[in-house]
Amino acid sequence: MGSLLASGTGAPFSTRLGPLLAGEKTGAVLAKGLPMSLGPGREPGRRSEHVPVMVDQVVELLSPVPAGVVLDATVGGGGHARACLQARSDLEVVGLDRDPSAVWAASQALAEFGPRARVVQERFDHLGPVLDRLGVGLLSGALFDLGVSSPQLDEPARGFSYRLDGPLDMRMDPSQELSAATVVNQWGAEELAELFRDHGEARFAWRIAAGVVAARPISTTAELARVVERAVPPAARRPGHPAKRVFQALRAVVNQELEVLPVALDAAIDRLRPGGRLVAISYHSGEDRTVKDRLRYASTGGCSCPPGLPCACGAVPRVRLLRRGALKASAQEVALNPRARSARLRAAEALGAGLGDRRPGSGPGPGLPAGPGRGAEHTESEDQ
Numbered sequence: 001m002g003s004l005l006a007s008g009t010g011a012p013f014s015t016r017l018g019p020l021l022a023g024e025k026t027g028a029v030l031a032k033g034l035p036m037s038l039g040p041g042r043e044p045g046r047r048s049e050h051v052p053v054m055v056d057q058v059v060e061l062l063s064p065v066p067a068g069v070v071l072d073a074t075v076g077g078g079g080h081a082r083a084c085l086q087a088r089s090d091l092e093v094v095g096l097d098r099d100p101s102a103v104w105a106a107s108q109a110l111a112e113f114g115p116r117a118r119v120v121q122e123r124f125d126h127l128g129p130v131l132d133r134l135g136v137g138l139l140s141g142a143l144f145d146l147g148v149s150s151p152q153l154d155e156p157a158r159g160f161s162y163r164l165d166g167p168l169d170m171r172m173d174p175s176q177e178l179s180a181a182t183v184v185n186q187w188g189a190e191e192l193a194e195l196f197r198d199h200g201e202a203r204f205a206w207r208i209a210a211g212v213v214a215a216r217p218i219s220t221t222a223e224l225a226r227v228v229e230r231a232v233p234p235a236a237r238r239p240g241h242p243a244k245r246v247f248q249a250l251r252a253v254v255n256q257e258l259e260v261l262p263v264a265l266d267a268a269i270d271r272l273r274p275g276g277r278l279v280a281i282s283y284h285s286g287e288d289r290t291v292k293d294r295l296r297y298a299s300t301g302g303c304s305c306p307p308g309l310p311c312a313c314g315a316v317p318r319v320r321l322l323r324r325g326a327l328k329a330s331a332q333e334v335a336l337n338p339r340a341r342s343a344r345l346r347a348a349e350a351l352g353a354g355l356g357d358r359r360p361g362s363g364p365g366p367g368l369p370a371g372p373g374r375g376a377e378h379t380e381s382e383d384q
C-alpha cells in the first residue's frame with residue numbers, strides 16, 4: 001500500500017486534487033488517493049461526527065513531551081490531533097489513517113494548522129517508511145486510538161454495524177480485497193468457530209459458525225445478526241447484542257487488526273526520542289492485551305531474569321510505564337459519550353540517556369497515580 005509520496009510524486013494532497021479543493025483551506029496534507037467520501041453520494045458533509053475519547057487525558061499525558069512531531073497513528077476525524085496542536089504550539093502532527101474518508105475528514109479538521117498538520121492514508125504498521133519519506137526522524141509522541149470511528153459505524157454502507165442494515169463489508173480501506181462477505185460465506189465452519197472463540201464467544205462459537213454455514217449465502221449485516229441471535233439461546237445471552245463479539249471478530253480479521261498492532265507499537269516505541277511518550281487507547285480486551293504486552297516488553301527490554309534479582313541477561317528497557325494499570329474514562333464522559341465506556345488507556349515514556357540502566361520492569365515512574373491493576377482484564381467491548 002503506498003501513499004502519493006510512495007508513488008514518487010511527493011505532491012501534497014491539496015495540489016493533487018487541484019480544482020476539487022480549489023478555494024478550500026488545506027494544510028500540507030498528503031494522501032494515497034481520492035478520498036472515498038468524494039464519490040457519488042458520499043459528500044464529506046454527510047459524515048457523522050466522531051467524538052474523541054479521553055481527550056483531556058491524552059493532552060495531559062502529552063503535555064511534558066519535548067517539542068517536535070507527534071504521530072497520530074489513527075487520526076480518524078482529527079479530534080485528538082486538533083487538541084494536541086491547540087495545546088502546544090511547538091508540536092506538529094503526522095496523522096495516519098487507512099480509511100480515505102477519515103483522511104478527508106482529518107484534513108478538513110486540521111486545515112487551519114497549515115504545515116503543522118500532515119495527513120497520510122496509510123496503515124499504521126507502515127509508519128516507519130511514511131515518517132522517513134516525510135523527513136521525520138524521532139517522535140515526541142505517538143497516539144493510537146484504536147478501533148473504529150463513529151462515521152465508520154454509523155454509515156450502513158460500510159457494513160460494520162449489527163444495528164444498521166448494510167452489505168457485509170467492514171473494510172476500513174475500501175480498496176483492499178478481503179471483506180466480511182468473503183469470510184462469512186467462504187470460510188469453513190471450524191475456522192469461523194475458532195475466530196469467534198478467539199473473540200470472546202467461547203460457549204456458542206460452534207453453534208454460531210454452524211448457523212452461519214447453514215444460512216449461506218448471507219449478504220447483509222441484518223441477516224448475519226439474525227443468524228447469530230438464533231444461535232445463542234436467550235437465557236444464555238450476556239448483556240448487549242449477541243452479535244457484538246461476532247461482528248468485532250469479523251472486523252478484526254478483515255482488517256488484520258491484531259496482526260498489525262504489535263508491529264506498529266514496536267515501531268512507534270523505537271522512534272520515540274528520550275522523554276517522548278506513547279499513548280494507546282483500546283476498546284476491547286484483545287487490543288488492550290496487545291498494548292499491555294508491547295509496553296511491558298519495552299519497559300523490561302524483554303528481561304528474562306527471575307523477579308527480585310538484579311538483571312543479568314543484558315536486557316535494556318526502552319520506556320517506563322506511566323501507570324501500572326489502564327486508565328478509564330470518567331463517569332461524566334461515559335454519560336456524554338457511551339463509546340468511552342469500554343476505553344482503556346495505557347501510556348509510557350521513552351527513557352533518556354542515563355536512564356537506560358534502570359532495573360528492567362521497575363514499574364511505573366512518577367507522573368500518574370498507579371492504576372487499579374485490573375484494568376486490563378476488561379472483557380467489555382465497544383458496540384458496533
Ligand SMILES: C[S@@+](CC[C@H](N)C(=O)[O-])C[C@H]1O[C@@H](n2cnc3c(N)ncnc32)[C@H](O)[C@@H]1O
Nearest residue numbers: 052074076077078079080097098099123124145
Ligand atoms: C477511534 S478512530 C480514531 C479517532 C480519532 N482519534 C479522532 O480523534 O477522531 C480509529 C481510526 O483508526 C483507523 N485505523 C484503524 N486501524 C488502522 C490501521 N491499522 N492503520 C491506520 N488507521 C487505522 C480507523 O480507520 C479509524 O478512522
